[in-house]
Amino acid sequence: xxxxxxxxxxxxxxLLLAIAALVFLAxxxxxxxxxxxxxxxxxxxxxNVGGLKPRAKVSMGGVxxxxxxxxxxxxxxxxxxxxxxxxERYDNLPEDTSASILTAGILGDQYVGLxxxxxxxxLRDGDRIMITNSAVVLxxxxxxxxxxxxxxxx
Amino acid sequence: xxxxxxxNRLFDRPLRELxxxxxxxxxxxxxxxxxxxxxxxxxxxxxxxGVRSLVIIVTCGFFVGLVxxxxxxxxxxxxxxxxxxxxxxxxxxxRELGPVLTALLFAGRAGTSITAEIGLMRAxxxxxxxxxxxxxxxxxxxxxxxxxxxxxLPALVLIFNVTAIVGGVFFAVxxxxxxxxxxxSNMQASVELGRDFFxxxxxxxxxxxxAAWLAVxxxxxxxxxxxxxxxxxxxxxxxTAITVLILxxxxxxxxx
Numbered sequence: 564x565x566x567x568x569x570x571x572x573x574x575x576x577x578l579l580l581a582i583a584a585l586v587f588l589a590x591x592x593x594x595x596x597x598x599x600x601x602x603x604x605x606x607x608x609x610x611n612v613g614g615l616k617p618r619a620k621v622s623m624g625g626v627x628x629x630x631x632x633x634x635x636x637x638x639x640x641x642x643x644x645x646x647x648x649x650x651e652r653y654d655n656l657p658e659d660t661s662a663s664i665l666t667a668g669i670l671g672d673q674y675v676g677l678x679x680x681x682x683x684x685x686l687r688d689g690d691r692i693m694i695t696n697s698a699v700v701l702x703x704x705x706x707x708x709x710x711x712x713x714x715x716x717x
Numbered sequence: 718x719x720x721x722x723x724x725n726r727l728f729d730r731p732l733r734e735l736x737x738x739x740x741x742x743x744x745x746x747x748x749x750x751x752x753x754x755x756x757x758x759x760x761x762x763x764x765x766x767g768v769r770s771l772v773i774i775v776t777c778g779f780f781v782g783l784v785x786x787x788x789x790x791x792x793x794x795x796x797x798x799x800x801x802x803x804x805x806x807x808x809x810x811x812r813e814l815g816p817v818l819t820a821l822l823f824a825g826r827a828g829t830s831i832t833a834e835i836g837l838m839r840a841x842x843x844x845x846x847x848x849x850x851x852x853x854x855x856x857x858x859x860x861x862x863x864x865x866x867x868x869x870l871p872a873l874v875l876i877f878n879v880t881a882i883v884g885g886v887f888f889a890v891x892x893x894x895x896x897x898x899x900x901x902s903n904m905q906a907s908v909e910l911g912r913d914f915f916x917x918x919x920x921x922x923x924x925x926x927x928a929a930w931l932a933v934x935x936x937x938x939x940x941x942x943x944x945x946x947x948x949x950x951x952x953x954x955x956x957t958a959i960t961v962l963i964l965x966x967x968x969x970x971x972x973x
Binding site (some may be wrong): 567570571573574575577578580581584585587588589591 | 757760761763764767768771811868869871872873875876878879882901905910914
């Protein structure tokens with residue numbers, strides 16, 4: 564039987580070990596999420612969002628700068644309206660930034676890619692991106708290829 | 718009293734048992750007192766429930782990580798997606814396997830010994846002796862074990878997760894020669910601290926609470942005979958396993 568002093572010491576060491584494990588896991592194995600810290604909201608309308616889902620990443624130049632907050636249908640234009648949360652660190656995106664829905668790899672998840680424009684004005688909270696490219700829907704693409712209905716004969 | 722129909726009798730006993738267990742829990746929490754002695758006793762219980770479970774947790778964690786990586790790596794390479802093995806490993810560990818397996822092992826290792834200890838105290842009238850000495854057994858026996866379970870299980874889950882990941886690294890990087898940088902960066906890219914990791918830790922706290930409560934309760938309510946203590950110990954494992962797995966589903970459904 565160990566003395567009570569030793570038991571308390573071992574119990575303390577055990578908790579210390581657990582805290583070390585917590586720090587290790589938090590630092591080494593996880594991402595703090597794209598939307599940690601202050602964010603602001605911008606939106607964009609697409610005629611088709613394909614398989615884009617809420618929480619999908621929003622990236623510019625391959626760097627993740629935010630995530631998709633929600634996707635809804637505009638009741639007037641019947642366009643899909645994608646609301647994104649962008650990290651406050653990137654608060655100087657030009658006003659004429661364009662947004663496209665891209666796919667990571669052939670079978671990867673869909674995400675929103677932003678392409679910076681040249682305007683000196685920056686996008687503010689609640690602003691809307693005007694230039695957008697919809698998702699490429701593979702079925703439509705194959706259909707066009709098979710039946711050559713694109714009208715663009717050579 | 719309700720009439721003693723067969724249908725009532727079927728549900729009567731388990732319902733009353735549940736009610737008594739809840740009442741017991743409320744009594745234990747409402748009489749919570751914090752003193753120097755209480756802290757010392759809680760630390761001792763953390764030692765018995767936590768430190769003494771380290772060997773089984775570390776061994777099982779390592780081999781779970783190993784076999785999980787082995788199986789998913791084998792499957793994923795068929796689709797040319799072997800790099801995703803660290804994603805699968807970390808997500809399934811943090812969200813499900815870590816908390817659930819640790820809780821089941823904890824019930825077998827620490828829960829049973831808590832139940833047997835308190836049950837024997839009941840059988841040998843030590844609890845009554847404490848009462849006679851004007852020492853509240855709730856305060857001296859029950860509360861330290863409840864708090865210890867609440868602290869020790871999440872701590873064990875953290876250690877389990879780390880050793881399982883070490884097992885995964887051992888298999889994927891050292892045995893299969895995968896690139897360690899890809900391994901870690903894929904894991905970091907796909908695991909989110911709040912949702913995946915702390916979501917799993919919320920489960921761990923909930924499971925620790927349930928496991929400690931059930932272990933203490935079955936010991937407390939054990940019939941004061943050797944069969945009674947044996948039965949109570951068995952019931953602890955069964956009840957904890959069932960409750961943890963049901964609770965796991967409910968918590969997952971809420972969090973996803």
